[in-house]
Structure formats: structure tokens, C-alpha cells
Amino acid sequence: MATIVIKQIGSPIRRPKDQLATLKGLGLNKMHKTRELEDTPSVRGMIAKLPHMVEIVEEKA
Numbered sequence: 001m002a003t004i005v006i007k008q009i010g011s012p013i014r015r016p017k018d019q020l021a022t023l024k025g026l027g028l029n030k031m032h033k034t035r036e037l038e039d040t041p042s043v044r045g046m047i048a049k050l051p052h053m054v055e056i057v058e059e060k061a
Helices: 017-025 041-049
Strands: 003-008 034-038 054-060
Touching: 017 041
Parallel strands: none
Antiparallel strands: 003 034, 003 054
16 A cells, blocks of 8 residues: 655644644644655645645655
């Protein structure tokens, strides 16, 4: 199963509530925190919704 490592690069301060909820859904809440998640279309959609706050660090096959 493929996984991706994502890193939070933006602060959730003064962001809309839906962006904050998406960030929490990804398991991120503090700057520079990383998470390894399954590479699914739903996770990719959540990342696409927050391109200014999250970056993909690594993609594993």
C-alpha cells in the first residue's frame, strides 16, 4: 500500500473553520509536524484543499 508523508508549513491562526477541520482530519495541529498517511483520493483531496498550509515531503510505494 502506498503512503505519503505530509508536513504542516502554515499556521491555522485566522483561517476558516473548514480549513482548521481539514487540518485536524489530517492529524496535524502544530507547525512543522509530520504525518504518514495512506495515499488515498480522500487524503489527496484534503491536501489539495490546503496547498498553502501542507506540503508533501515524501511518497512511498
